[in-house]
Amino acid sequence: MFSPLPDYIPTVKEGTTGVIVNLTVEDRDDPATGAWRAVYTIINGNPGQSFEIHTNPKNNEGMLSVVKPLDCEISAFHTLLIKVENEDPLVPDIAYGTSSTATVQITVLDVNEGPIFHPNPMTVTKQENIPIGSVVFTVNATDPDKLQHQTIR
Numbered sequence: 677m678f679s680p681l682p683d684y685i686p687t688v689k690e691g692t693t694g695v696i697v698n699l700t701v702e703d704r705d706d707p708a709t710g711a712w713r714a715v716y717t718i719i720n721g722n723p724g725q726s727f728e729i730h731t732n733p734k735n736n737e738g739m740l741s742v743v744k745p746l747d748c749e750i751s752a753f754h755t756l757l758i759k760v761e762n763e764d765p766l767v768p769d770i771a772y773g774t775s776s777t778a779t780v781q782i783t784v785l786d787v788n789e790g791p792i793f794h795p796n797p798m799t800v801t802k803q804e805n806i807p808i809g810s811v812v813f814t815v816n817a818t819d820p821d822k823l824q825h826q827t828i829r
Contacts, residue, residue: 684697685783686740686780689785690787691789693745694742696782699729699740699760699778700737701714701760703762707736709764710762712736713762714736715762716738716759717729717759725744726743727741727754728740738758740756740780747820749820753783754782755780755781756779757777758779759776792818793817
């Protein structure tokens with residue numbers, strides 16, 4: 677069963693990947709046996725497959741990772757439901773549940789991103805000897821940071 681800790685509420689900067697939180701479990705079976713080893717599964721909240729969870733074999737913790745960079749402008753919050761159960765099946769007719777769940781509430785922190793040119797790349801073709809001061813091309817750029825009020829210069 678998950679250790680009785682406060683809710684798991686990690687934060688992650690948008691655009692990054694890696695482990696964001698370790699989930700702990702309490703299991704009184706003999707360490708390093710299939711009855712002790714935990715198997716973690718994300719059972720809800722991961723439609724884009726942006727997260728993965730793996731068991732740390734040394735301490736049985738669930739290492740929750742971002743595997744696809746997140747974008748704060750698309751979603752600033754993610755809520756995952758994680759299930760843990762033993763690697764080995766439990767004895768039949770036991771009086772308690774075979775798994776435990778925990779909720780992880782992830783906050784994505786906004787990072788200042790540079791403007792994006794449209795189209796990118798762009799090709800410009802002009803005849804030679806055009807008059808000085810002629811407009812050669814007008815560029816268009818947008819700032820992906822919708823939550824930050826900035827100006828493109």
